[in-house]
Amino acid sequence: MERCTTRAEFCQVMKALAETLADDLWRTVVEDRCVEQADAWMRTRGGAFLRSALGVALTARAEHVGVRGSCACGGAVAFRERRPVRVHTVLPGRDVEATVLYGQCGACQRGTWPVLHEWGVDAEGFTPALHALATLASVVEPYEAASTELLGRMAGVSVSTEKMQALVRDEGARATAQLTAAPADPEPAPPVSAGPLTVGIDGGMIFVDGRWQEVKLGCVYDLADRVVTATGRGMLTRRSVVAVRGTPEALAAVVWPQAAALGAADRRVIVLGDGAPWIWHLAAELFPNRVEILDWYHADEHISAVARGLYGEGTEKAAAWRTTQLDRLATDRIDDVIDGLRFLAPRQRSTTKRRLVDDLARYLTTNRERMRYHTFRAAGYAIGSGAVESAVSHVVQQRMKRVGMRWRAAGADAMLALRSIYRTTGAWDRFWSTRQAA
Numbered sequence: 001m002e003r004c005t006t007r008a009e010f011c012q013v014m015k016a017l018a019e020t021l022a023d024d025l026w027r028t029v030v031e032d033r034c035v036e037q038a039d040a041w042m043r044t045r046g047g048a049f050l051r052s053a054l055g056v057a058l059t060a061r062a063e064h065v066g067v068r069g070s071c072a073c074g075g076a077v078a079f080r081e082r083r084p085v086r087v088h089t090v091l092p093g094r095d096v097e098a099t100v101l102y103g104q105c106g107a108c109q110r111g112t113w114p115v116l117h118e119w120g121v122d123a124e125g126f127t128p129a130l131h132a133l134a135t136l137a138s139v140v141e142p143y144e145a146a147s148t149e150l151l152g153r154m155a156g157v158s159v160s161t162e163k164m165q166a167l168v169r170d171e172g173a174r175a176t177a178q179l180t181a182a183p184a185d186p187e188p189a190p191p192v193s194a195g196p197l198t199v200g201i202d203g204g205m206i207f208v209d210g211r212w213q214e215v216k217l218g219c220v221y222d223l224a225d226r227v228v229t230a231t232g233r234g235m236l237t238r239r240s241v242v243a244v245r246g247t248p249e250a251l252a253a254v255v256w257p258q259a260a261a262l263g264a265a266d267r268r269v270i271v272l273g274d275g276a277p278w279i280w281h282l283a284a285e286l287f288p289n290r291v292e293i294l295d296w297y298h299a300d301e302h303i304s305a306v307a308r309g310l311y312g313e314g315t316e317k318a319a320a321w322r323t324t325q326l327d328r329l330a331t332d333r334i335d336d337v338i339d340g341l342r343f344l345a346p347r348q349r350s351t352t353k354r355r356l357v358d359d360l361a362r363y364l365t366t367n368r369e370r371m372r373y374h375t376f377r378a379a380g381y382a383i384g385s386g387a388v389e390s391a392v393s394h395v396v397q398q399r400m401k402r403v404g405m406r407w408r409a410a411g412a413d414a415m416l417a418l419r420s421i422y423r424t425t426g427a428w429d430r431f432w433s434t435r436q437a438a
């Protein structure tokens with residue numbers, strides 16, 4: 001690799017590279033009229049050009065940086081030799097060859113590559129930009145497809161699935177640390193007139209270490225950030241999503257920083273849940289000033305299941321019964337629903353049906369105060385959270401519950417943390433910018 005120490009030398013080498021490229025371009029695209037595949041050809045050839053150019057620059061930078069300073073052990077670092085290295089980048093074709101200065105500590109003999117250290121290149125030669133790209137591909141698609149299709153075909157860089165899994169584990173640990181950290185810049189306390197903050201909590205299942213395990217998920221948003229699209233669909237312009245495998249405490253550890261960043265300490269918080277007791281315990285612990293609401297869609301699910309059980313799947317009677325109960329719920333007449341069930345239960349001949357009715361009556365009685373839907377609506381609260389449902393789907397289902405997919409605990413936890421950041425508005429870019437600052 002050519003070593004340039006002055007700008008004039010460097011430009012000379014670059015001109016030579018550019019001339020070779022121009023020559024190739026002339027012969028291949030102009031003379032051979034390889035028009036159909038010209039762009040594909042250019043991506044490969046241009047990638048080679050860019051990699052050569054960067055290699056020359058990296059070599060020059062290595063001379064510029066030199067070898068100096070002291071080792072972590074306190075010993076002095078001295079120049080040993082120049083060595084050829086291969087750096088893995090995001091440029092098409094991936095590899096950049098350069099010659100860089102190598103130094104060694106006089107005391108502990110530890111070797112060092114100052115310019116590679118400066119560039120943030122890891123022990124296997126991967127640049128931070130390739131880290132970020134390969135991690136993104138892994139978070140979006142299963143490892144195999146991410147490696148061959150997204151990185152290989154689309155970006156023109158090859159990264160093994162093993163490397164991608166290692167990256168996800170490393171970056172996942174960093175993501176977990178970031179999710180549990182106290183918010184760096186909490187929003188200023190909102191005006192008293194500000195509406196409540198909404199926190200939706202739900203669970204989903206993933207197959208980890210040979211068994212189904214629950215993923216607990218929280219979605220934090222401000223109804224003020226809700227807009228209605230042209231097609232009439234509600235959409236949040238900003239939301240935080242967090243998902244963990246483990247205890248309610250583990251979820252609390254990641255939900256709180258996101259809620260606190262939106263001023264949860266000084267605001268009323270609407271907690272939407274599906275009726276699982278741990279959700280209300282967690283809500284009580286985190287948010288003293290809260291309103292608990294049983295998610296409307298979950299209430300509907302429970303009622304629909306009983307309607308089907310009593311009157312048969314898809315029957316008119318089942319539909320009518322369900323509509324009646326939902327109408328009552330919508331108008332704060334939950335007691336009428338419960339009374340109706342108490343009337344029905346002893347009149348069931350089958351024990352299965354009777355249990356179905358009893359269970360629903362108990363469920364509604366337990367959650368009675370959380371189902372004042374008319375009151376909640378009048379106060380401007382969200383009563384059903386499509387946001388949470390879609391968060392479960394986006395964070396968990398789409399990447400972690402594909403057919404035949406198995407996870408190990410460490411890989412699953414890392415992926416959940418990264419998917420949380422990926423699905424939180426603006427968080428992905430922040431996550432990578434804080435890495436550079438570190």
Ligand SMILES: [Zn+2]
Pocket residue numbers: 071072073074075105106107108109110
């Ligand atoms: Zn040393």
